[in-house]
Structures are given as structure tokens and as C-alpha cells.
Amino acid sequence: MSKQVSLSAEPRTELGKGPTGRLRRTGRVPAIVYGYEVEPTALHVDALELYHALHTEAGRNVMIRLELAGDTTLVFARDLQIHPVRQEVVHVDFLAVDRNAQISVEIPVHLENEDETVDDDGILNQVLHTVPIAVKPLDVPNYLGLDVTGMAIGDVKRVSDLTLPDGAEFEIDPERTVVTINAPMSEEALEALEADAGVEADEPELVDAEDADATEGESEADGDAPADGDNDES
Structure with missing residues (x-):
């Protein structure tokens, strides 16, 4: 079952792009908490602490004990906004839950004993990698194992x-x-499939040296990348 992780939070007194940008530059992540018996509240958490909380075996299904103004609330991280370049969390919603009521979660499926399938050249094909379930918060599993x-x-x-x-x-x-064992595809069947899809093995186009040098020069002249900017929101 998911291990609970503690995370300290502080209330946000200023909203808008300016204040949230300043928070991020000091290593904080703007957030909001809402849900069971909680008034929607703007807050912020330490970016490194949040990273560690979301990188346990439970992943994003980790149960968090959010500590704010002397109160502790059971929450799950939902609707994470990720910076498109740096891949950092720039905003997160915390959903407060009732420990006695079921919630909906997506649970990863882990295949077990993959080396113990029959040696008949079959190809293991996992169709579903996660499964949605309804479960009480304290009973959320890290994953569902499936013995093959x-x-x-x-x-x-x-x-x-x-x-x-x-x-x-x-x-x-x-x-x-969830998982099947498929027969290997013959070379003839693969060629027929490619033919049906309109795939043709075209010969590569030959380019002489002068054209290649000219193309490379044009690419270098146009090679400046746009500057990266923060994706602030309130």
C-alpha cells in the first residue's frame, strides 16, 4: 500500500504572475488545496520536497500529509502543470480526501515472471499499463501485479x-x-502488412556535394532557437 509522505506548506497571500514568478525563483511551487472539508486555499511548497514526495514507489498516487497552519490534511497531488522545457512542476492542485470514502485512481500494472512464459517464440504484448479502480485512500496500492x-x-x-x-x-x-502472447509475424506477413499500408522502400535521393554545402550553410544561418520563458500562471 502507498506510504504516507509529509509535506509542509505555507499560505499564499499574493496572487498573480509577478508573485508566483518570484516564488518559483526562490525554489517554491505555487499550489492550491481543495476537496473534502477544506476551503479552497492558495499555498506554496518547497520544490525539492515536492519532487521527493512524488518520486516514491507510489508515484503520483502517493498519499501526502499536507501540513498547513498547524493542521494536517490527507491529499493527493492532481493536475500537475509541468514546464515544457525544464520539466519542472510549476503548479500543483492538492485534492483533500476522506479516508473512509473511495476515490478513483489509475494504478500501474506490473507483469511478473516474464522470463517464465513458454519458450515457443511468442511475443509478450501488454495492452493495458494502468487500470482505474475505486479504493479507499489508505488502501491505494503502488501497483497491481500480474503473474504471466x-x-x-x-x-x-x-x-x-x-x-x-x-x-x-x-x-x-x-x-x-491486459496481456497476450502473440505469434511472431513472418517476413511475408510483414511485407503484406506494409503493402496494405502503402509503405514503399524508396531509394534515397542523391545530393551532390555543392548542394549539400549550400543546404548546411542555410541551416546554420537559421539555427538560432527562441529564448526560453517561464510559463507563469496565478
Whole structure:
């Protein structure tokens, strides 16, 4: 089950692009908390502490004990806004939850014993990598394991083959396929598939040396990249 992680927060007294930009430059991440028994509140958290909280085995499904103004609230991180270049979190919503009520979460599916499938040249094909379930916050699993021992060509394992925590429910058709073992495709079948898709093995176009030098010079002249800018929001 997910381990709870503590995260300290401070209220935000100023809103707008200017104040949020200044917060980010000091290593803070603007955020908001809302949900169960919580008035929507603007706040900010330490960027490094948030990074560590979101990089446990539970990933973004980690349960966070958000500490704000002497109160502790159970929350999940939702609607993370990521900087397109630096890949840093620039804003996050925290959803407060009732520990006694089910919530909807996407849980990763981990295949187990992949080396123990039948040696018949079959190709393991994982169709679903996550599965949505309804579960109480304290029972959220880090992942759902699926044992593929003994699977051979033509075998299928479905959502119903996954084991849920007590009281949890699937929010997806239990007959959906999670993993199959497919027969290898012959060279003739691959060529026929490419032909149906209109794929042709064209000869590469030859370019003489003078044309190549001219093209390279044009590329270097136009090679300046636009400056990176912050993607601020309130």
C-alpha cells in the first residue's frame, strides 16, 4: 500500500504572475488545496520536497500529509502543470480526501515472471499499463501485479485476473485484455502488412556535394532557437 509522505506548506497571500514568478525563483511551487472539508486555499511548497514526495514507489498516487497552519490534511497531488522545457512542476492542485470514502485512481500494472512464459517464440504484448479502480485512500496500492508464468501463444490475461485490495472495485470492464502472447509475424506477413499500408522502400535521393554545402550553410544561418520563458500562471 502507498506510504504516507509529509509535506509542509505555507499560505499564499499574493496572487498573480509577478508573485508566483518570484516564488518559483526562490525554489517554491505555487499550489492550491481543495476537496473534502477544506476551503479552497492558495499555498506554496518547497520544490525539492515536492519532487521527493512524488518520486516514491507510489508515484503520483502517493498519499501526502499536507501540513498547513498547524493542521494536517490527507491529499493527493492532481493536475500537475509541468514546464515544457525544464520539466519542472510549476503548479500543483492538492485534492483533500476522506479516508473512509473511495476515490478513483489509475494504478500501474506490473507483469511478473516474464522470463517464465513458454519458450515457443511468442511475443509478450501488454495492452493495458494502468487500470482505474475505486479504493479507499489508505488502501491505494503502488501497483497491481500480474503473474504471466506459463503463458503461451494465444493465451490472454484480463483485468479480472488482477487482485484488488479488499473493498476495492474495478472502474473498467473486467473482460478487457491486459496481456497476450502473440505469434511472431513472418517476413511475408510483414511485407503484406506494409503493402496494405502503402509503405514503399524508396531509394534515397542523391545530393551532390555543392548542394549539400549550400543546404548546411542555410541551416546554420537559421539555427538560432527562441529564448526560453517561464510559463507563469496565478
